[in-house]
Amino acid sequence: MENDERLLRLLALKRCEKPLPGSLDNVVTEFHRRLRHEEIRRAQSSPAVLWSRLMDALLVEPLSLLRHVATGAAVAAGVMIGLGTLTLQKPAGAIPAVAQSSLRIDLEPSDDAAVRALVPARADALSLEAMADPDLGRQLARPLVPEPHAMPVSFDEANIVF
Amino acid sequence: MSSADALPSPAAPAPDRTKSPDPPQEPDESLVAKVQSGDTSAFDQLIERYKGRLYATIYHMTSNHEDAADLLQETLIRAFRAMPRFRRDARFSTWAHRIAINVTINHLRQNKRRATLSLDQMEIDPNELDSIRELLSEQSLRPGEDPEHRLANLQKILNESIQTLSENHRAVVVMHSVQGLTHAQIAEVLGVPEGTVKTRLFHAHRLLRKKLARHLKEL
Structure with missing residues (x-):
């Protein structure tokens, strides 16, 4: 007898099992x-x-x-x-809208101190760079001249108002 | 004790428990329609009609009478709750068996971490003993060994082997090899393609042959 047939006959034995007496009465x-x-x-x-x-x-x-x-x-x-498709359709070298703005901030020479007060670390760094690089030092030392169409800027301590 | 007491298979007709001829049974479809229109007593008739077959399916998968009784009740409650959504294009018996299988598989998965199996002592229908003895050849019996004792041992080993199968494999083995359902019927109950049933059955039989190799040789 093949094992397959033996297995099926063995499994068929389970048909002879019966529920416990009374287990299906209620x-x-x-x-x-x-x-x-x-x-x-x-x-x-x-x-x-x-x-x-x-x-x-x-x-x-x-x-x-x-x-x-x-x-x-x-x-x-x-x-x-x-x-995802919409994102991929953007050109790879696209410049952010903010960076494309024509808005410029032009500073008065007197504002230099205020800028340095607002960003002291950067100001110090620039000073050091200026000391190391004479050209850069000269550029920084050059007085800033407002351009004719520049928007007026005023500094009110930490609040910048345009 | 009679052969009618043995666990019935879903494919087999309901056992005749009375001496007098039964009155014609109301079709399932009619009872289902009554339940769906609010007649809960019609569901009681459906329970009486299918409790044995549902119990057998659950019992053969769990090998535990207490669990089987409990899961049968859970099956019936879920079926009753879902009756308003039951579409009458499927047979009630198939649908109820699907619920029973799903409830049982869910139970088996939840209790997978149980280290020990609770295998009940099996009771064999005496009317089936003759055919069972045929299975046990003289060579398979040790000198002085009682065939019934040998059979009980075999059944214990068989049930332990079935319990080691995965839930899906166990379901197809029980429905096909124990209860005699066709591949198509099992596919309908499980809601899977017939090919999946055949594949699961093939793997399940292979695993069982491996586990029972020594005992099968002795038969």
Whole structure:
């Protein structure tokens, strides 16, 4: 006898097993008892209702739930791909809008001290750079002349008002 | 004790428990329609009709009568709750079995960490003993060994082997090799393609043959 056939005959023995005596006698009664108990429990606890519905969906209609999840995932993937495509369409060397602005800040010579007070570390660094590089030192030492179309600028301590 | 007491298979007709001829049974579809229109007593009839088969399916997967009784109740409650959403294009029995399988698989996964198995002592239907003895050849029995004792041992080993299968493999083995469902019926119950059922069954049988190799040779 081949092992396959032996295995099938062995498995078929399980058909001869029987439930414990009386174990199926009160199934309906027990069903109604549990149903009543669960209804009371559900009425008392709303999170349990949500959980039970989720479990119902998982255990009773898993394919339906799977379809909903798959649809949601497909929509989310579509949105992500759409956003990704829009991002990729931007030119690689694009300059940020702020950097493209024609706005310029021109400082009065008297403002130099105020700028240094606002950014002391940078100012010190510039001084050191100026000491090391005579050209840079000369540029920094040159008085700043306002351009004709420059917007007026005023400094009010930490608040810059245009 | 009669053969009608043995755990019925879903493919087999419901056992005839009465001496007098049964009145014609109300079709499942009619009972389902009644339940969906609010007649809960119709669900009681469906329970009576399918409790044995559902219990058998659950029991063969868990090998534990207490768990089987508990999971049968959970199955019935979930089925009752889901009745308003049950579409009548499927058979009630198939749908109820799907719920039973899902509830059982969920239970088995939740209890996977249990180190010990709770295998019940099996009771064998005496009417089936003759056919069972056929399985046990004379050579398989040790001198002086009682065939029934030998059978009980075999069943214990068989159930332990089934318990080591994954939930999905166990479900197809129980439905096909124990309960006699066809591949198509199992596919319908599990909601998977027939090819998946065949693949799972092939792997499950291979695993069982490996585990039971020594005992199969003795048969």
